[in-house]
Amino acid sequence: MFKIPPLEQLQACLGDPSQPIGARMRASYHLKQIFQLPTTSPDLQATIVSILTEQLPVKAHGKLMRHEFGYVLGQLKSPLSIPSLCASILDSTDDCICRHECAEALGAICSPSTPSPMLNLSLTTLQKSMSDPSNPIEVIETCQIALNFISWKLTTPTSETSAPMACACMLSSYDSSDPAPPHPSHSGMSVSDIGEIMRDESRELWERYRAMFSVRNKGGEGAAVELGRALVEDRSSALFRHEVAFVLGQLQRVEGLDYLVMSLERVDEHEFVRHESAEAIGAIEDDWERCEEVLKRFLNDEDKCVRQSCEVALDAADYFGLNVVVKEDGDEGLQGVGVVEGEGIFKFAGVKGTTISHLNIKEKSCGLKV
Template sequence: MFKIPPLNRLQTCISDPSQPIGARMRASYHLKQIFQLSSTPPSTQSTIIKTLTSQLGVQEHGKLMRHEFGYVLGQLKSEEAVPELCKSIDDSEDDCICRHECAEALGAICNSQISPPMMSLALKTLRTNLSTPSNPIEVRETCSIALNFISWKTTPTSQDESTAPIACACMLSSYDSEDPAPPHPSHQNMNCEEIGCILRDENVELFERYRAMFSLRNKGGARAAVELGKALVEDESSALFRHEVAFVLGQLQRVEGLDYLVKSLERGDEHEFVRHESAEAIGAIEDDWERCEEVLKRFMEDKDKCVAQSCEVALDAADYFGLAVKKEEEDEEGEGIFKFAGVKGTTISHLNIKEKCSVGI
């Protein structure tokens, strides 16, 4: 069984921007694993949060890595991260990709169990940045979705959901991710095409379109991938929306979504965080890997560094996953941050996020 590297080695890697981005990505997800172990004491969990938050503002990491720190903090759902996340969101000079991820993290963290001071700080930050016209639209939209999600989590079930089945198919998820919006139980009796119509309707509130997105993901299958793919390439309303669609297609890992992801990546005028998410999603598709590999290699020299690095990370992860069994035999001590055991084609960004594939590390 592959062992998680020691905490101090992970901290050293995370804190060194000169380390390869693939190594830092893997270290961040190893920290997530340690945090979530039932045997991990609160003091160690606190150390992990401090390690990640201390790197949020380190510009030398680059925006792709820093936005991953924000993502992981949201997945860990520790209110200890709230002040630093708020600080990052409030930094108007920072890149919108990082600010967006930190705002989304607040939406994941805030629930009815969070302490009143931290809830107050988070809500104030989200509301202020939502109402600041000079903020990038992607930041404002993320704040809006986060506020809607927090409201959904902390208020009694709304009338339209109160009569829904307790465990309808669209609400059940085999994905171990903290999503930015819940699926909607009213989608239970709809087919993928009907939910897809809601997803692509640009007149529907963005939060409700997100709910349709996750209902489709939970239904799964080829048809769901096609409906999501159509939304990715047809939508003209929101880069934030399209980037989330690309992420979900990566979670699905369906080859039916590949053409849409490639088309998205090939659009030079598309927002960089849509293209970067499309690249990482392509890296998550195991079927037709030869084509996936060709596309990712083609864009490794993209003029957008965020996109180029995403291709690098996707290829790096696939390479290590393919060598994992051999690597494990060579290193019984589990000392290498660079070694993983898993499924070829699953990118680091989806490691421990999409748990349909069993990844043993």
């Protein structure tokens, strides 16, 4: 089983940007797991949010790690993180990858139950950033998607957002908080028909996002192919393509591998599309020899974000591979990090979202070793 390291050790790891990025990634997900345990007190949850928000603006971590802090904060859905997220979004000197992730986090956090001052701050920040033409298009589009999502949550009856759905495309077996909900109108449609909506560049991005998550929830080989086509055929939005790559990582289907490799090999593609493609390749459960070869090939890529993503994907595979046993005294210079025993595959994109990949975090309250 996996043991979660002590909070003090996780905090120390994240407070040291010189620690290997794989160790810091795992520490951030340990904190997420602790936060979500039913026995975790509100005070401890507040402490965890504080640890993450303190590290969010520390540029020594690098943009890949800092964007991951934003992602985790969005998954925690704590209004306590809103001021820090807004500050990052409004910082025009910050990297667009970090600002995008923080804007997406606001979309995940804000709901009818969010305290009015925090909700108003979020809406004002998103509207201001969306309307500023000097912002990168990736930031503008993310703010628009987040505003669409918040508006949907504020105007859709609670019974419709929480009621059980009978159709596969309305059911999610993933533990991630998605930036858009599937659409009920997709319930009677085939995967290929929904895929046509998803790939239609004349449609609003919000509509295409909703189709994307309907396709993901349908699952199977057909879903992987539809998403793969969207990844390599789209020419309208790097934001859209990066989300498609992440969703392919959640599916963990080998049918998506060729598309992900093609995306990673495009050196003129936006770095956050390539980085997400690399991490998704690390999530594929079959044909691991090829996945490993591709990731190792890009370990020396000119783009640091891509290099680190390949490192993280390979690191996750090493730590969550078959029959892994890690002794208690030491990974990457950190002492007493716990023991991993037994069999299981649990790759990076699985850590970020899926609950059905041999290791179920929610049911087993397992930890990721640092």
